[in-house]
Amino acid sequence: MPWAAALSACALLQALSSAADADLARRLRARDPRVMAALYDRYGKLAYSLIFRIVRDGAAAEDLVQETFLRVWNRAHSFDAGRGALGPWILAVARNRAIDHIRSRDGRMAAAAVDLDRMENHPLFARLEDSALSLDRSRRLKAAFAKLPPRHREVIELAYFEGLSQTEMAERMNQPLGTVKTWVRTALKALREELAEAIVA
Amino acid sequence: MSCEELKDMLELYSLGLAEEQERAEIEAHLARGCDACRNNLNEALSINALMLASVAGAKPPARLKRRVMASFGLERPGWGWLGAFAAACLAALCVWLSIQERQRTAELVQARRDLFQMTAGQERLQRALSFLHQPGTQEVNFGENQTRPPRGSVFVNPRLGVLLIAGNLPALPAGKTYEMWVIPKGAAPRPAGLFQAAADGSAVHVLSGPLDSASLGAVAVSVEPQSGSPAPTTTPIIVAMLGE
Numbered sequence: 001m002p003w004a005a006a007l008s009a010c011a012l013l014q015a016l017s018s019a020a021d022a023d024l025a026r027r028l029r030a031r032d033p034r035v036m037a038a039l040y041d042r043y044g045k046l047a048y049s050l051i052f053r054i055v056r057d058g059a060a061a062e063d064l065v066q067e068t069f070l071r072v073w074n075r076a077h078s079f080d081a082g083r084g085a086l087g088p089w090i091l092a093v094a095r096n097r098a099i100d101h102i103r104s105r106d107g108r109m110a111a112a113a114v115d116l117d118r119m120e121n122h123p124l125f126a127r128l129e130d131s132a133l134s135l136d137r138s139r140r141l142k143a144a145f146a147k148l149p150p151r152h153r154e155v156i157e158l159a160y161f162e163g164l165s166q167t168e169m170a171e172r173m174n175q176p177l178g179t180v181k182t183w184v185r186t187a188l189k190a191l192r193e194e195l196a197e198a199i200v201a
Numbered sequence: 202m203s204c205e206e207l208k209d210m211l212e213l214y215s216l217g218l219a220e221e222q223e224r225a226e227i228e229a230h231l232a233r234g235c236d237a238c239r240n241n242l243n244e245a246l247s248i249n250a251l252m253l254a255s256v257a258g259a260k261p262p263a264r265l266k267r268r269v270m271a272s273f274g275l276e277r278p279g280w281g282w283l284g285a286f287a288a289a290c291l292a293a294l295c296v297w298l299s300i301q302e303r304q305r306t307a308e309l310v311q312a313r314r315d316l317f318q319m320t321a322g323q324e325r326l327q328r329a330l331s332f333l334h335q336p337g338t339q340e341v342n343f344g345e346n347q348t349r350p351p352r353g354s355v356f357v358n359p360r361l362g363v364l365l366i367a368g369n370l371p372a373l374p375a376g377k378t379y380e381m382w383v384i385p386k387g388a389a390p391r392p393a394g395l396f397q398a399a400a401d402g403s404a405v406h407v408l409s410g411p412l413d414s415a416s417l418g419a420v421a422v423s424v425e426p427q428s429g430s431p432a433p434t435t436t437p438i439i440v441a442m443l444g445e
Binding site: 033034036037040041044045046048049050052053058061062065066069070073085087088091092094095096099116118119124125127128137138141142145156159160161163164165166167184185188189191192195 | 209212213215216217218219220239242243244246247248249250251252253254255256257258259260261262265266268269270272273274275
């Protein structure tokens with residue numbers, strides 16, 4: 001259904017554009033709880049989709065979405081008003097909540113869990129620009145991802161949606177660590193290059 | 202570690218997936234703050250965001266927003282259609298109670314008015330009855346020879362005044378009232394008070410105070426404007442001749 005695709009593309013564009021985020025960020029820092037309704041309207045569906053993709057359990061996904069927004073609220077102080085995209089940050093928070101969940105569910109509480117926490121510091125996202133998250137780039141990334149060889153796609157998905165380190169991937173896939181590292185490096189390089197072309201074009 | 206080598210690690214680093222030793226190296230390098238690495242980090246974050254957003258499409262249940270908002274104290278949880286129904290019921294109950302309240306108030310006002318009228322009526326009746334006991338009261342009936350009502354009696358007592366008891370008085374149009382007159386022999390009628398008939402056409406009217414009953418020729422009633430008249434403006438509908 002092309003209209004459905006167009007609709008979801010519009011939603012994505014809206015969610016990823018940080019232009020309107022400046023006001024939300026300012027209200028977040030001002031500790032105005034009503035901003036959470038606006039934030040949920042903007043990112044709730046995206047956060048839920050991402051979390052559901054990772055945990056594949058509706059009830060758990062709902063818990064984790066709630067956790068995500070509470071965390072966003074509680075960490076708002078690290079926010080630099082007017083700078084940085086809220087969307088990428090909220091996506092990172094949502095992903096990390098979901099990865100934490102499956103890690104503890106599957107009994108693989110790695111030392112990496114500490115890393116997730118560190119990677120949620122908003123200042124990391126402070127210099128991200130609007131143009132980095134355009135609809136065009138989103139399309140290009142999807143297309144580039146679809147073109148990857150199956151093994152490359154697999155390692156990328158294991159990283160983003162399973163939270164596996166390269167060592168863990170090697171174990172899971174029963175492959176030498178060097179091979180896995182090559183797949184990961186090659187795959188990411190392909191994605192980067194596709195996006196770099198978009199900037200040139 | 203060169204900037205170019207670092208570039209290949211930034212996505213996994215940002216996802217929290219760098220190995221312990223790599224991470225220390227990456228952070229040491231980033232701390233130098235070179236522009237190339239800053240740009241590369243932004244690009245990695247951008248790729249991560251685009252990858253994570255690429256799964257969009259699942260639809261969260263509507264209750265999830267209520268639940269999330271509830272955790273910020275913005276909305277109460279579990280407030281679905283049942284709650285909306287309960288709220289509607291409550292609103293309807295409030296409206297019903299306020300209507301009831303208004304009706305009761307109206308009833309109370311009416312009851313007070315009725316009580317006041319009854320009290321006033323009883324007082325008037327007692328005054329009228331006192332006429333009957335008193336010595337020197339003269340009674341004149343009227344309307345007996347007329348085919349049409351009203352009929353009734355006039356009692357005159359030199360000490361107490363004049364009592365009129367009438368029945369079958371016609372209903373008056375709006376803005377009109379009955380006015381009683383006392384008419385001394387060979388003189389003009391003097392106003393003796395305004396009164397209204399009850400719904401059944403009966404009326405009791407008293408002119409209190411001593412009067413020279415000997416010189417009184419007649420008692421009459423005419424229909425007058427609401428504010429009354431100094432002299433009759435219509436033909437009297439009751440005329441009771443005294444001393445005949």
